[in-house]
Each structure stands twice: as C-alpha cells, then as structure tokens.
Amino acid sequence: MKPLRIDIEIPAFLHRDVEHGVFYCSEKILEGRVDRDAGSGIDLELADDADTESIESTVRGWIEQTIQRSLRYEDDVLQEWGEAAPFRSETEEILASKDLKVMGNGLVSYGPRYTRILQSLLEICEQLSASVEAEPFMTPAVATVEHLQRCDFLAQFPQAISFVTHFREDHSVIDRFAEQCRGTDGAVDCQPPAEHLKPFGMLLRPAVCYHIYPYFEGETLDRDPYLACAVGDCFRYESRNTTGIDRLFDFRLYEIVGLGSDETLQRWREGMIAEAVEIFTDLGLPGRIAGSNDPFFAAGSILKSTFQRAHALKYELEVPFPNREGRLAVASFNLHRDFFGTRFDIQTPSREVASTGCVGYGLDRILSALLVHHGLDLEQWPQRCRERLGIRA
Ligand code: ATP
Ligand code: ZN
Ligand code: MG
Numbered sequence: 001m002k003p004l005r006i007d008i009e010i011p012a013f014l015h016r017d018v019e020h021g022v023f024y025c026s027e028k029i030l031e032g033r034v035d036r037d038a039g040s041g042i043d044l045e046l047a048d049d050a051d052t053e054s055i056e057s058t059v060r061g062w063i064e065q066t067i068q069r070s071l072r073y074e075d076d077v078l079q080e081w082g083e084a085a086p087f088r089s090e091t092e093e094i095l096a097s098k099d100l101k102v103m104g105n106g107l108v109s110y111g112p113r114y115t116r117i118l119q120s121l122l123e124i125c126e127q128l129s130a131s132v133e134a135e136p137f138m139t140p141a142v143a144t145v146e147h148l149q150r151c152d153f154l155a156q157f158p159q160a161i162s163f164v165t166h167f168r169e170d171h172s173v174i175d176r177f178a179e180q181c182r183g184t185d186g187a188v189d190c191q192p193p194a195e196h197l198k199p200f201g202m203l204l205r206p207a208v209c210y211h212i213y214p215y216f217e218g219e220t221l222d223r224d225p226y227l228a229c230a231v232g233d234c235f236r237y238e239s240r241n242t243t244g245i246d247r248l249f250d251f252r253l254y255e256i257v258g259l260g261s262d263e264t265l266q267r268w269r270e271g272m273i274a275e276a277v278e279i280f281t282d283l284g285l286p287g288r289i290a291g292s293n294d295p296f297f298a299a300g301s302i303l304k305s306t307f308q309r310a311h312a313l314k315y316e317l318e319v320p321f322p323n324r325e326g327r328l329a330v331a332s333f334n335l336h337r338d339f340f341g342t343r344f345d346i347q348t349p350s351r352e353v354a355s356t357g358c359v360g361y362g363l364d365r366i367l368s369a370l371l372v373h374h375g376l377d378l379e380q381w382p383q384r385c386r387e388r389l390g391i392r393a
Helices: 012-025 052-069 091-096 112-131 145-150 171-181 209-213 263-280 302-311 339-343 361-375 383-389
Strands: 002-005 029-033 042-046 075-079 098-102 109-110 142-145 203-204 226-235 250-260 289-291 314-320 325-336 355-362
Touching: 002 052, 012 029, 012 042, 012 052, 042 052, 042 314, 075 263, 091 098, 091 112, 091 361, 109 112, 109 339, 112 226, 112 250, 112 383, 145 203, 145 209, 209 250, 209 355, 226 355, 250 263, 250 361, 263 289, 263 314, 263 325, 263 355, 263 383, 289 325, 314 361, 325 339, 325 361, 339 355, 355 361
Parallel strands: none
Antiparallel strands: 002 042, 029 042, 075 289, 098 109, 142 203, 226 250, 250 355, 289 314, 314 325, 325 355
16 A cells, blocks of 8 residues: 545545545545644545556546535534443444345444344334334335436436346357356356346436336325335445445345325424434434534536435434544435426326435444443343334343
8 A cells, every 4th residue: 555645625524425535536435534623635545556646646636526516514513312322342343243144345244133133224214114103115125217317317326226137148158158157166257258248227226216116106195295115235336435334335225215295294293303312322322413414426416415415405313423523424304395296207196296305324333332331231222222223231
C-alpha cells in the first residue's frame, strides 16, 4: 500500500458522503479517511501498482464537483433520547464472534443465537405492522431492469447496482464454461466473453418497497392510507465501505409502505417515528431522529438529495456507533410525494394521484447496534431489552 494525501477543503456536512464515495473514483483506492482533526484534506491508501498522479486528479475533481453541486444544510434533529454509555464491543469483535460466519465481502451467515435475535426483531416489526393493519406482501429478490428504471433507481444509485445475467441458450457456450470449471481448484474465469452472456435483464433488489408500487399500477386505493409490509434480503454494492454487519452487500430489510394522500402519509410517518422511538427505548438503545438524504454518487442525484433535505422527505433513526461519524442509521422514514403514484398511475379513494412513503428497518444494523451497546454476552443485556426480544434467562 502507498499513502496519498490530498489537501482540499471539505465541508463537514460532506465528510461522510466523500468518504463513502471516494472508493468509486478508482478500484486502486483501498482506504480513505477525511482528516477531520486538521479540518481539511483526505488521506488515501492506494494499491502498490496505482497511478498516484491520475488518482489524485480524479479524486480532486470528483470532490470539487461534489462540493460545487451540493447545497449546505444544517443538522435537523427532531428528537433525541437515552444516555450514551461506553460501547461494549467493537466491529472486529463482532466479526470474530462464533455466532456468525463471513462468507465473502459483505456476506454474513448468522448462527442460532444471532438468528433468534433477528427473528425477534422481525417479530417486533410484524407486531408494529399488525398494530397499524398493514397488509403483508411477499416479493421476489430480483427485479427487472425495466421495473427499476421506472422507479428511477438506475440513474439515482448506479454505484449500488448488481446486475443478474445468464449464459445464452447455446450448448457450446455452456459446455465450454463447465469444462473450464472442471478440474480447476477454485480458480474460475469469471469474465466470460460478453457474446456468451444474455443482456442484463434483471437486478438484485436494493429495497423491498420497489415491488409494492407496481403492484397497485392503474388502481384506485380502497383506503387512505393503504399500508403494506414486506421483508427480505436486499442487495447494494457498497464497494470497500462494507464493514462489520452494519454495512453489508446482502442485508435484511423490513419495510412498511404507505400509499395515500400527502396529509395522511405525513401523519402516518409521525406515528411511525413515535413507535420507533418507543421500540428503541425498550431495546435500551439511545438515539436520535435526524433529517437525512440519499447518498449522491451520480452527479444528477445531488439535486434530488438537496430536494429531500429541503422538504424533510427523509428522516433516519441514528444510534451512537463506533464508526467515523459516531452514528449508525438503523431505520429510515421516507416520503416520496407523488413520484411513484404518478409513475404507476395510483389513485387515492378521492381520485387524486397517490403519494407514497416507506419506513425501513435494517435488521442487521439493529443487531449490530445491540451488540455494540450491550456486548456479545446476551445474558448481560438489560432486562427490558431481553424481555422485548424474548431472550430466556
Ligand atoms: P446509509 O446512508 O447508511 O447507506 P441508506 O440511506 O442507504 O443508509 P436506506 O436506503 O434508507 O439507507 O435503507 C433503509 C435501511 O436499510 C437503513 O436505515 C439501514 O438500516 C439499512 N441499510 C441500508 N444499506 C445497508 C447496508 N449496506 N447494510 C446493512 N443495512 C443497510
Ligand atoms: Zn423503501
Ligand atoms: Mg446507502
């Protein structure tokens, strides 16, 4: 590894986005850290064969562009609760735990102890859904490119996309690949010639809610709001940002989706935030509800993020966490106004274009927060938290 320091003024509100986005400047960037102490500059670690000069110019250009295109915003904290106590475990300890196994970059399998906690968290989410009479849905883990294009996902989050493809229906192509795999001890050519593959027709889903909107295409809702809930694995390519179990490639997301008029959805979101604060208080986790925006790697999506901030469309529930920001977003509360309602021609019972919103609970992140705050020994977790999760003595 070789270090590269780039001296450039980076406003504090962009530190997180710059740190996450810098990896997408070049595959040769292995580590990146904004120098918060000095108040400016970014320190990178590059692969030994990296072209330092060209990377410096790319990173500098990208940061300058990002700064130019973003509007400065202030912290917008709605609510804060709980006492911040010292962390009881660190990311490395969690990853080394016998209760999980890392299967690849951003891929984790959980053993029985952690799986039971995740199941209890899922149950809490299901109780929440039941209390607001949300209807259950089950949806595929992949989505067609056309579908996600209609949801505007491709242009907004290109860095996160995971395409799915297949071999063409051609025995010679398929046999050639199988032949290559036979007898090799694990070394497989993962870049077959493009002409052997079908065009990318599908993507791994990045969120659960995208399948809900087209379900109601062309329909008039029978109530306001109509609430739907669904859970499943979601996939986002996070480059070198994958860390402990808080930023994975494949993670479990529980969502409640609201469709209805703007006013009912605003009220619904307020209620969902209040319920969430109660749940996290019961779990013994301190936190805050703060305004946020989606990340903006694509130049065109900076505008959308700014719009989200200006109109308070995205709030997150953040828990203190031993990462660089000192906080982790474990749930988000989003309003999309009439975007999906217009795209998919959905109407409210009073025949107006429906607005939508979604509330997402990241189950892996909540588990991560619990382990960091309460430690790896479940016996030692606070009584109320154990009761809420149904952990037996
Ligand atoms: P971040 O800015 O931290 O990446 P996000 O804005 O991308 O979060 P949302 O799109 O609001 O997150 O997703 C809903 C929830 O899904 C988040 O609050 C979080 O709990 C969870 N989540 C998002 N990305 C990941 C990931 N890579 N690994 C684990 N959980 C995730
Ligand atoms: Zn959603
Ligand atoms: Mg993200």
